[in-house]
Amino acid sequence: MFWRNYIFPLCIGALILGTYLYRFLFPEVRFTVFLNDREVNFTGVEDFIPPYVNIVSDFFVASNYKMMSCGIRKSMSQLATNTMCLLHDEARFLRENHNLNETWAEQQSCQDNQEFRKPSEDLLNNPETIRFAFIRDPIERFVSLYLDKCVKEESCWACKSDMRCVVQEIYKSLKHLKNHKDRNPIPTYMDLHAAPLSWNCNFDKDLSKWNLLMMGADAEERKSSILQLGNIMKRQGVSDNVVQMVQEQSLAGETAHSTHKSTRRLEAERQVREDPVVRDYLHKIYFFDYLVFLFNRQRLDAKYQTDFWKVPEQN
Template identity: 25%
Template sequence: MDEREFTKWILNNMDLIVKDNKDPLPKASSFGAISNNIENICDNEPKTCVKKFIHLETRIRSSPKYNIAACLIQKNMSTVLQAIMCFLYDEVRFLSNERSLTRESNNIRLCRKNNEFNNVDKAIKNSNNSWTLLAFSRHPTDRFLSNFIDRCIRKPTKGIYSCNNCKFNMTCFIIKEYEHMIHEQNAIVMRKDFEDMHFFPQNWRCDFHKKLNNYSIIKYKNKNEKELAEVIKSLNDLLYRQNIGNSSLDFIKKEMLKSKTMHTTIDSKVRTYLEDRLISSSFLMEYIVRMYYYDYKLFNYSIPLLNFAF
């Protein structure tokens, strides 16, 4: 069974997933919350929330030809965005090598070390104000679910020890991941393993702690063709303003419309089941909010409403 076949099988094997997620979910808050209104909960109780603007990593891909630099965030269309920036770095080379935006994986990327930086200022040094910084943000709940299914079910990197030793149990993972984030945000040296790079907050990347207001942020959605079309239009408008030609814009648009890769989990039975379980549980969602509170706030997503039993 190859990876694509295994992905299809595991994402529709409900017996395994339901078996590991039968634990009853408490109705009350783990943190003693006494109100269902948690819009400002981390402003009032900062010690129980994951901090904003911890410096985790910055992965910049640049196109000096068009004065544009993009920051990659895992599970925010990062593979396709990296390919787009490689194409814009050298369109002729990209096309002459018969590369595709949807097949340009991280391990075989054409532009390795050519347009890659770990610091915004290095990427755009000696530049003028015509440079544009681009990043995709993703709804925190949607991003968490996508990461959990991809990293903990579809392709766990550490076998049975993956995902906080929780196997497929989402409740176990959420609680342990919250505790792990709280610990790591205060560590002198963060662990930064492969799972961390996927689950840690979006606002910890991209030099957002000092550059957030300089970025053009496109909200990444991929639940249906209409939402994907909105993302493509927003990106097309931004690239057009950087004087990128129509032929290149058409190529990017055409390729992005094919961008539902094997990593896409949105249409699976597992996704439907776990999403319903998560968003219907105020107990679990409070952990999600406390982990990603500043992603909700900084990228303008509504804080979910909770309904605790008192």
């Protein structure tokens, strides 16, 4: 009788109190993302790198054409820089014999110009301002990062060409940035190159204002995006000669650190397809990029090709 009247209710009460205390101390992780103009809540994804952790970005300005771009590392950022440098001061760009296929090793005067690197408030608030950025399939982007920074430069911590080590270090470093974002931690060289696309360009504030140009590994996808850029430039009053120059040089050239035709890339792509450890980390790091930017999810594992998340009921 004593157990039934006193101890049992006490145990039930302690269990309920413990449940509420656990939920208070360890709240369910929730990310909210707008997909197709609909709010989607993601729960139970505490192991994933969330979208929209804004980091320092590279902006490029051609105020005479009311244009600005953002360079996302390992997503044709060099082409964005060179194109905007040309538009910022066409005469000087040509006088100094620059071209659109130069690499970071080539110093251009525009890069030290604050008017080129920092958009003014007038430009940002002008409804006629056009913004564009090149984006790239996240896994393709990772492969390019791995080949350029890890295999070629050996800049990936102590990993060298160990891809499992690389994805683990990227994940750990981005987690640290996310967990301490209120303290404004300074991203490392590798953080800036590996961060999800959504962490760039102040996309957390004004993604809808950007023209996003998808740059794929094959020539047809590249051509489509360059033609889109040409149309944007024409609308902003760029001369036909300059538009033609941008399109021809962009389609013909390959930068020195381009990797999309290399034998090593084929091997890296094979490991990305077949290595379960690498795939697990890549899903955790870049899954939300596939949703935010509406990339084709066929290269992801079967679960992540489905809409497995919780969608709020419509009133």
